[in-house]
Amino acid sequence: MNVAVLIKQVPETTDVKINRETNTLMREGVASIINPFDMYAIEEALRIREQHGGKVTVITMGPPQAEEALRQALALGADEAVLLSDRAFAGADTLATSYTLAKAIEKLGGFDLVICGKQAADGDTAQVGPEVAENLDLPHVTYVRKIEEISLGSPDSDGGGSRGAPGFIRVQRMTEEGYEVIESPLPTLITVVKEINEPRMPSIKGMLRAKKAAITLWTARDLGVDASRVGLAGSPTRVIRVFTPEQRRRGEIIEGATVQEKVRTLVAKLKETHLV
Amino acid sequence: MNYFLTEEQQMIRDLARKIAEEKVAPRAAEFDEAEEFPWDLIKVLADAGLFGVWVPEEYGGLGGGVFEQCLVVEELSRACGAVAVSYAASALGGFPILLFGTDDQKRKYMPDIASGARLAAFALTEPDAGSDASNIRTTATRDGDYYILNGTKQWITNGGEAEIYTVIATVDPSKGARGMTAFIVEKGTPGFEFGKKEKKMGIRASATRELIFRDCRVPAANMLDREGKGFIVAMRTFDRTRPGVAAQAVGIAQGALDRAARYATERVQFGKRIAEFQAIEHMLADMATQVEAARALVYATARMIDAGDRDFSKEASMAKVFASDVAMRVTTDAVQIFGGYGYMRDYPVEKMMRDAKITQIYEGTNQIQRSIIGSAVIKEAMRRK
Numbered sequence: 001m002n003v004a005v006l007i008k009q010v011p012e013t014t015d016v017k018i019n020r021e022t023n024t025l026m027r028e029g030v031a032s033i034i035n036p037f038d039m040y041a042i043e044e045a046l047r048i049r050e051q052h053g054g055k056v057t058v059i060t061m062g063p064p065q066a067e068e069a070l071r072q073a074l075a076l077g078a079d080e081a082v083l084l085s086d087r088a089f090a091g092a093d094t095l096a097t098s099y100t101l102a103k104a105i106e107k108l109g110g111f112d113l114v115i116c117g118k119q120a121a122d123g124d125t126a127q128v129g130p131e132v133a134e135n136l137d138l139p140h141v142t143y144v145r146k147i148e149e150i151s152l153g154s155p156d157s158d159g160g161g162s163r164g165a166p167g168f169i170r171v172q173r174m175t176e177e178g179y180e181v182i183e184s185p186l187p188t189l190i191t192v193v194k195e196i197n198e199p200r201m202p203s204i205k206g207m208l209r210a211k212k213a214a215i216t217l218w219t220a221r222d223l224g225v226d227a228s229r230v231g232l233a234g235s236p237t238r239v240i241r242v243f244t245p246e247q248r249r250r251g252e253i254i255e256g257a258t259v260q261e262k263v264r265t266l267v268a269k270l271k272e273t274h275l276v
Numbered sequence: 277m278n279y280f281l282t283e284e285q286q287m288i289r290d291l292a293r294k295i296a297e298e299k300v301a302p303r304a305a306e307f308d309e310a311e312e313f314p315w316d317l318i319k320v321l322a323d324a325g326l327f328g329v330w331v332p333e334e335y336g337g338l339g340g341g342v343f344e345q346c347l348v349v350e351e352l353s354r355a356c357g358a359v360a361v362s363y364a365a366s367a368l369g370g371f372p373i374l375l376f377g378t379d380d381q382k383r384k385y386m387p388d389i390a391s392g393a394r395l396a397a398f399a400l401t402e403p404d405a406g407s408d409a410s411n412i413r414t415t416a417t418r419d420g421d422y423y424i425l426n427g428t429k430q431w432i433t434n435g436g437e438a439e440i441y442t443v444i445a446t447v448d449p450s451k452g453a454r455g456m457t458a459f460i461v462e463k464g465t466p467g468f469e470f471g472k473k474e475k476k477m478g479i480r481a482s483a484t485r486e487l488i489f490r491d492c493r494v495p496a497a498n499m500l501d502r503e504g505k506g507f508i509v510a511m512r513t514f515d516r517t518r519p520g521v522a523a524q525a526v527g528i529a530q531g532a533l534d535r536a537a538r539y540a541t542e543r544v545q546f547g548k549r550i551a552e553f554q555a556i557e558h559m560l561a562d563m564a565t566q567v568e569a570a571r572a573l574v575y576a577t578a579r580m581i582d583a584g585d586r587d588f589s590k591e592a593s594m595a596k597v598f599a600s601d602v603a604m605r606v607t608t609d610a611v612q613i614f615g616g617y618g619y620m621r622d623y624p625v626e627k628m629m630r631d632a633k634i635t636q637i638y639e640g641t642n643q644i645q646r647s648i649i650g651s652a653v654i655k656e657a658m659r660r661k
Contacts, residue, residue, distance in 0.1 A: 201291070204288060206325075207287050
């Protein structure tokens with residue numbers, strides 16, 4: 001079972017500053033960490049490896065210092081790490097990012113499963129995971145809170161897609177009301193929520209190993225990407241305004257001078273909506 | 277203060293700090309209240325590889341020494357003294373094996389101690405043998421390829437939870453210290469049982485328990501060094517573990533100082549943050565100065581030991597006595613700065629004050645430490661005559 005985890009290095013703060021001129025994130029002067037949601041993706045990949053064997057490959061696209069995020073993932077136990085870094089990738093929106101990541105996954109020869117965090121803590125779009133799946137023509141399931149079962153199926157005979165019985169994965173997908181149980185053939189892509197596990201701590205030996213580990217660095221040329229589809233050039237997204245959306249369901253506080261008055265208003269409202 | 281740690285030492289300290297802050301601190305009060313052994317936190321420390329920082333690489337450790345062990349103990353103690361002592365006591369049980377064990381004994385026990393797969397413990401104290409360690413009554417009688425152990429050990433840290441015990445018994449009570457002999461006894465050995473679990477003032481999540489030996493047959497191959505060397509085994513071990521107790525004291529004191537300083541900048545009385553009152557400001561200054569002095573002494577001692585100096589009993593005792601007295605004073609002052617809130621269990625400083633007290637007592641009371649230091653000073657003076 002070979003698993004790829006797509007991670008992003010983000011600023012270590014929930015208070016992300018935005019450049020008002022370009023409406024892009026300002027990263028200067030803030031310590032960087034692995035996107036917290038991606039920590040659950042890494043943990044889940046490691047658990048799958050512990051149960052089913054195989055390899056965990058961590059992939060990120062970012063500036064050269066994103067290597068640090070990959071080393072942290074290696075310290076946790078990932079087997080291999082790939083950094084996609086090139087000036088040509090700079091300024092990418094989710095479309096260009098997912099295209100670039102998908103090209104790297106293709107170049108690596110494909111995986112049984114690709115795992116992403118549900119969204120990045122800085123951009124908050126939750127788009128990259130599903131877009132990578134579309135680029136690779138893979139099915140995907142978002143907001144996975146539990147993997148119920150993984151069946152590897154019969155092994156790939158020659159890597160040419162001539163599988164006898166394809167494997168599948170059955171997961172619980174979190175929704176606002178509860179969860180859905182979804183089964184998908186492998187290979188597939190899932191994005192995970194924090195309810196799925198409790199990420200482990202790194203080990204000293206893992207950290208020492210990670211410090212010396214070789215990290216694969218690929219540029220635009222290594223990936224053979226279409227230059228018009230990466231970086232700023234491949235990014236049609238224009239951010240007009242950044243704001244917190246209104247909550248879909250809102251609570252209402254009933255005003256009134258006395259308790260009796262408030263209760264009367266409440267009962268009237270309940271009758272109005274046919275709840276009583 | 278910058279102590280110029282190596283990159284690996286920084287890594288160890290940072291990981292221990294991360295675990296202490298993220299995993300230990302949020303649950304310290306809960307474990308204290310329940311007096312429950314923190315097994316899941318022990319597992320986290322084991323998975324992180326921290327039990328092996330002082331163990332040579334050939335036995336699966338990281339190849340560090342007393343200093344690395346102290347760094348971990350200090351960081352854990354900032355969050356919880358009980359978790360820290362449960363961690364440190366495994367080294368107390370393991371050091372005798374590393375220092376005096378045969379190759380076979382080391383190969384058999386050290387890898388599990390280094391990985392944290394099995395906890396170790398050290399058993400010397402008895403009801404009538406505390407500071408007077410050579411007054412032990414637990415006997416070891418030779419019987420062919422075995423020794424038969426009889427007697428009761430008291431207040432054994434990690435008792436019942438550990439699986440590997442270094443036990444000091446006597447092959448001849450009439451010989452005093454010269455009859456004392458050390459054995460490795462595994463949990464589950466017939467005739468080896470656990471008695472009363474103590475209810476303590478502080479470090480309540482740690483296990484402190486009686487060990488009872490009734491005709492317990494221990495293979496002679498489990499003897500450390502030879503008959504009569506038990507007192508030396510214990511003292512050489514303490515020389516290496518007392519800096520660990522001192523590091524525990526530094527950590528508890530630092531934890532209390534951190535919290536008191538933060539509280540002083542938040543609490544408003546008479547329309548001002550109390551940190552602006554000189555009475556409080558100077559208390560914080562004295563606390564910080566004492567903690568740093570204690571840390572400097574602990575680190576210098578640990579580095580002296582790891583550098584291979586041969587005689588460091590005096591320095592180990594100095595570190596232990598100084599740091600533990602500092603911890604008691606600093607935690608008491610932290611409670612004072614918190615005022616009435618400090619006395620309440622809703623805030624963490626009263627636990628730190630309770631936890632600090634034991635550091636003045638165990639692994640040799642501070643009175644015994646002063647005797648060790650004093651006799652070393654007098655011996656040096658006599659030599660110069």
